[in-house]
Amino acid sequence: MSTASRRARRLVPALAALGVGALALAACGPAGSPSSGESTGEFTYLGQTENTTIVGTLETLSKDQCAAEEEAAPLKADDIAGTQWDQQLQLLASQDGLSSMSMAAGTPSLMSQFIDAGQVLNLSETLDELGVADRIQPAAESTIKALYGDGSLYALPTEFNIEGFWYNKELLSDNGVEVPETWDDLVSAAETLDAAGVQPFSAAGKDGWPVTRLVGDYIFRDLGADALQKVADGEAKLTDPEYVAAADAVAELGKAGYFGDAVGSVDYNAAMNTFLTGKAAFFYMGSWALANFADEAQNQIGGPDNIGFARFPAVDGGAGSIDEIPANVGIPVMFAQKNYGDDTGAWIKCIAENYGDTVLADSGVVSGFVVDNPPADLPSTTQAVQAEIEAAPSSVLWFEALFSSEGTSVSQTNGGGLATGSVSGQQFMELVQAANDKG
Template identity: 70%
Template sequence: MKKSLIRGRRGLAAVALLGAGALTLTACSGSSEPDSSDSADGGGASTSTEFTYLGQTQNTTIVGTLEALEADQCAAAAEGTPLVPDAIDGTTWDQQLQVYAANDALANMSMAAGTPSLMQDFISAGKVLNLTEAFAELGIEGKILPAAEATLKQLYNSDDLYALPTEYNIEGFWYNKQLLEDNGVEPPATWDDLVAAAETLDAAGVQPFVAAGSDGWPVTRLVGNYIFRSLGADALQKVADGEASLTDAEYVEAADAVAALGEAGYFGAAAGSVDYNTAMNQFLTGGGAFFYMGSWALGNFNDEEQNQIGADNIGYLPFPEVEGGAGSIDEVPANAGIPVMFTTANYTDDIGEWLTCVTESYGDVALAEFGQVTGFEVTEIPADQSELTTLVQDTIAAASGSVLWFEAAFTSEGTTVSQTNGGGLASGNLSGQEFMELVQAANGG
């Protein structure tokens, strides 16, 4: 099987900027409950005679894993109910999902909506299968890693699980061990330690931080994580619920702390113009000490051609504590990458058999075939697995909790404004107060 390293998250990142649209999901015709008439010889979509999957053309890892499962672990489920995959461009993903949902035409399984609020609309309208209930009926509880399940529940503000984690990424600071050692810097455990380390490195002529300022989100992640460490894991949900504002002094403190790093030049010259690929290359060729990034970068780190500093020279540290803060360093910044959902329409026992097989075997196959760390339980570790991949798996397994990213509960406009202006913090061209005022206004005041 061809092993693709195409990153589906770029399509997802674009989708996350799209609005929820104006279609009314609850006003469409047709039932959102499983249709018992759709059997092997029945009418309708006849979903018991095929298992449909819809993904984005930018991502081939999910469909590749499903095809591998169909040929092996899920062969029994595929007998009489073969996999029928399809893909559409990710740039209009959310809009097209809404059209399908309004016509009860969602695939049996598909990549979830890119905008969390739209996914919540699907859940409220009964379009998405409650996996907590389905797992209990199928007897397959416990196959999703607790940290991944908690992340997805946070993402959709739900007590139950409505999506599967085909990826599970932890985030934090990856660092060049040699650069720290050469300059007498210990991996920092607190924000003050991190600032002190940056001062030492900068004085020695080493760029402290590498970041894709033009993309914005690697910088805004720092703002969000500072808030979680200082105010607690529910701090940004309070903003979404209208109980707090990003312009409150304790929230502005976080943006100011990141802006201070930019003002000091710790992100390097023209930080706001550095894109994702340039930042990745800069870190992997020794151009900076600390690199805030998600574990999806393991593919780059483990590629000897790209990684000129060596995989054994890369360390990982969680986002540091803010001294006196309400948050915990054990709460790992995380995301579920590209979640997938199952639709309630045309859900039959045959689709349940596929759901069972995917839940039980996806993690092993995705890891073996694509090197993809997922939020599924893994029972077989590849013999050639890298130490960095093992480190990520161990960190996920040991996590006592997780926190989402800065924009996770924002409106689509708020997300756009935040990420558009994140580079201004890294370049020192925007104060924390100015940044938070812009984002708060875009989120509706």
């Protein structure tokens, strides 16, 4: 297979789960790591057609750091269109035909089916056996474990996106605004900026999800990192007063007009442009936006050096910690348990040891692997993200991570209403809870 140009191909994370029917999965025994076996003759990889970064990095490794692994079990790569991804993975799994390595299912619940059926490697055990358990950043490992809810690692983070408030350093300095550390600080900063004629926040109200991210983060800071897991487990509801308070807090920003005029018609690209042309001071977004920040044609506010990163602020008296960084792992990769042996183990070890440095140097992608030798010419924003990842002890998921597909859709459809002030926190939470209850 030919290698497409290596570049960071994601501008927006995978946000909505694909609605797919369940197929019976053939169980292959326990989900733990099997003992080493015979050579299978090749190391197969299956990815999405649209993603060239992962396969490009693997091919680079096969010619350099993983050359010995390539000789023992040559890399054989194939791809499927992303629009068919989960459906095709289900079909392959039902036929016991998963590749040695593949991009993980887009729907966490489907990954849970693979895990329960014993079809994917327990990488907590495998990495420990291979002596490379320390090659995964703690925050990335925390994110994957929370996503699949099993307490073990079943995928590797080929990218790792942290989220928070990016800010225009010059706009904050010119208006005497300090980087907010608490929610009250953030509201005060918005009031100051608005009074000075500066739009406080840029947000994609049309897409909805950047606004709902704020609701989820507020919940985590106020109620603790397990707050939305309790909702998923049926121990709490989004309509409980303490959860509604989070949506109300975001809706208050919308009522005050802090997201700008007609925010309900602003999509992702327009919101990015608003921030990068100096028309808004803050922009809540993930680190996948680094490519935009480094693009001189897009960034008209002084380049990456004029952009700072602030963690989502603490909520006074809240049970959560500002150190628990909101994150997602983009598209992680899983490994089939069937036919796992020495050759696949050697590939996994080599990937764990070398993927982080290679993908950062070649594609500018920040992964969840440990980086030993970062490029000297990394933009300041990328350096900041790398430092945040290395310092973060754990992470929290996004608002819809554990929702049903219908709950996710309803949340994102109505998120823009919070930014315009047309939907109250109570109304929003009632709509989303009802959608989740339907399953």
